[in-house]
Amino acid sequence: MKVLCTSKAEPCRLYGALDMLGTLNDLLMDTKSDYKDQMEQFLYYYVTPEFCHSQGYIRAKAYWVFRLFNEIKFKHEEMILASLFHAVVSSLIYDPDLPVRAAAATSLHMLLQGQNLDSFNYIESEIEQIVLQLLKIIYETEEIGLVCFLQNILSLYCEKLKPIIIDICQNLAKTFKKITETNNERSRNNNANVTVLSILSTIESLLISFENETEIIVMLNPVVVDIVTYIFLQNIKDYYDNACSLIYNLTNSKITPEMWKLLHLFYMVFQRDGFEYFADTIYILRNFVTVDTSAFLLDERNMLTILDMCKTILTGNAEENQHYSVVQLLGTIVNHCLERIDQHIPFIVELILNRLFQEIEKSELRTACQQIIKNVYDYNPGLLSEIMDKLKIPTLCKEILYVEISCM
Structure with missing residues (x-):
């Protein structure tokens, strides 16, 4: 304590005193300690002045000590608190040594956490520089x-x-x-x-x-x-x-031009890594379809890319919940693009019918498939009938399907 109270203490002795003070922080801050109530004033008058010491290692050590006493809430005079924030912010912004700036930044974080929200007012004027x-x-x-x-x-x-x-x-x-x-x-x-x-x-x-x-x-x-x-x-x-x-x-x-490039990057990743991460991209693919549908349809590759991913999922060994996500995506495409994608409707219908005629455990997947077929039927029943004839769908299956979608 005597060294810290000496204004012109030798740097090595000052460093040792700060190190000792930090080492004793648990004892000094103990609830039974006679010193606990005095530490706020002590830190302010005898430790924080070393934030401006000529030697960088002393400045860094002073911040180290300051952080160790992070339980202290500086609740006395507003002038003291303002002065403290000014010193720490100045070190953070202007100190020539990186370790000191880093220590000041950590101390500022600690100081703000220890006070109430009003304390942020002390740094507001220099927030950009901070x-x-x-x-x-x-x-x-x-x-x-x-x-x-x-x-x-x-x-x-x-x-x-x-x-x-x-x-x-x-x-x-x-x-x-x-x-x-x-x-x-x-x-x-x-x-x-x-x-x-x-x-x-x-x-x-x-x-x-x-x-x-x-x-x-x-x-x-x-x-x-x-x-x-x-x-x-x-x-x-x-x-x-x-x-x-x-x-x-x-x-x-x-969707900016840069973003459209990412659609094809997703496709590359999909081809490389399989459909392990497809679920993470499904909502993004939906955005590509719905946010700017005209731009999506402007480049045929966009549609072909998504349809190929959908086919890979529906015809591969993916789980049923992934199939459901794909069918929802295909439903979104049909809902937003139906009158402008006649050339792709046969492909989409074939994918959906193939999945619909396989075993389905969850009713949500069946309903989603049926809804797409219904939307195509409502748009152009002749086109749907023609597609099913080409796929050689048995008459009984067609009749059952028509009955099911008519009830929706």
């Missing part, structure tokens, strides 16, 4: 705790951060690639995986936050498409679910 600096630190340290801190800030200041939202997403994408590349080299590090998943979750949160702002979503498109393309081309299956979630959120309201 976020940009956080992104740099996350890139260098891959620290999961700081990604969580970034998520908290984004959830509170999404609107205020709108001017730099593209920078945020680009920086997160850059960090994602760096971690996944090095992670491949060191063969799957669990901590790195958790950090990557948090980064992808943060990007998805941004997409959800701005889902009604088409201009921003369009600007985010290339960044997200690049991430998804990387995941699929590099065959990083740990992140397939996240990649699909990103694309689903992007395709909810508008």
Whole structure:
């Protein structure tokens, strides 16, 4: 204590005193300790001044001590709290040493968690600089705790951060690639995986936050498409679910030219990996059909791609719930495109009839198949009859089917 109270203590002695103080934190913060009530004032007057020490290792050690006493709630004078936030934010933004900036970022997170929500007012004026600096630190340290801190800030200041939202997403994408590349080299590090998943979750949160702002979503498109393309081309299956979630959120309201390229990338992945991940893409494929049906039909390859995937599922060894998903997708195609896809109707009807005449355990699948046949019948009964004649469907089966769909 004496060393910490000395204004010109030698750095080595000061370091030792800070180390000792941190080591004793459990004893000092014990409920029976005579010192617990004094630690708030002690930290403020004798530890936080070292945030500005000339030696970087002393600054980092001071933050280490500060974090160890994270149970303390600074509840005295507002001036003290404001001064404390100013010191920590200044270190985070301006300190020349990365370890000190990282320590300051962690301390700021801790400090904000320990106070009430009003405490965020102390950082609001510099929130852009704080976020940009956080992104740099996350890139260098891959620290999961700081990604969580970034998520908290984004959830509170999404609107205020709108001017730099593209920078945020680009920086997160850059960090994602760096971690996944090095992670491949060191063969799957669990901590790195958790950090990557948090980064992808943060990007998805941004997409959800701005889902009604088409201009921003369009600007985010290339960044997200690049991430998804990387995941699929590099065959990083740990992140397939996240990649699909990103694309689903992007395709909810508008399909850009970049997005159409992803449809064919999905097909490539499907051909490579089979239908193991088809369920993750079904809602995205539905978006491709429904969000911009005219653009979907403009390129014949789009329809052929989806129909081939559907055929592979329905004629393969997939489970019945996957068959149901495919039939729902085919139903969506029929509902949205019926009058413009006469050339594909025979193929779709054949797929559905073949599945309908096989064993079906769940009534939902049977009903979905019958509904498609009914829709085609309502559209053009002659076309349906012609298709069934070509498929040589027995007369009795046709009659039973007509009776069933007439009751729907």
